[in-house]
Amino acid sequence: MGYQVGNLMVTMHQARREAVFRCIADPTRRRILQLLRRGESSVGDLAGNFRMTRPAISKHLRVLESAGLVVARQEGTSRLLTLDARPLRVVHDWVQDYEAYWGETLKDLKRYVETQR
Numbered sequence: 001m002g003y004q005v006g007n008l009m010v011t012m013h014q015a016r017r018e019a020v021f022r023c024i025a026d027p028t029r030r031r032i033l034q035l036l037r038r039g040e041s042s043v044g045d046l047a048g049n050f051r052m053t054r055p056a057i058s059k060h061l062r063v064l065e066s067a068g069l070v071v072a073r074q075e076g077t078s079r080l081l082t083l084d085a086r087p088l089r090v091v092h093d094w095v096q097d098y099e100a101y102w103g104e105t106l107k108d109l110k111r112y113v114e115t116q117r
Helices: 002-025 027-036 043-047 054-066 086-116
Strands: 070-075 078-083
Touching: 002 027, 002 054, 002 086, 027 043, 027 054, 027 070, 027 078, 043 054, 043 078, 054 070
Parallel strands: none
Antiparallel strands: 070 078
């Protein structure tokens, strides 16, 4: 039974990770995240930064919320949104794996160049 629970946790983690990468693959969603770095914003204020309908922006926001990158709260008739950048850690970790590879590759190149002198 523990194996199945562990498997489910891995699957959920992978699904969340894939959702984060899908979010940042879209330029509109990246721009929304950039705007939310400035602080809390209403859906209407965010929509004013784009040449698309408010329902289209709301659709992007739902995708960002489902990935855990945006947190919404209701205040009166306004829906206020804030950035939660913690899920972006998976992107950092993924890139960091390649930074180690690049570093080793550059060291190998340096050694090669030095032996050719």
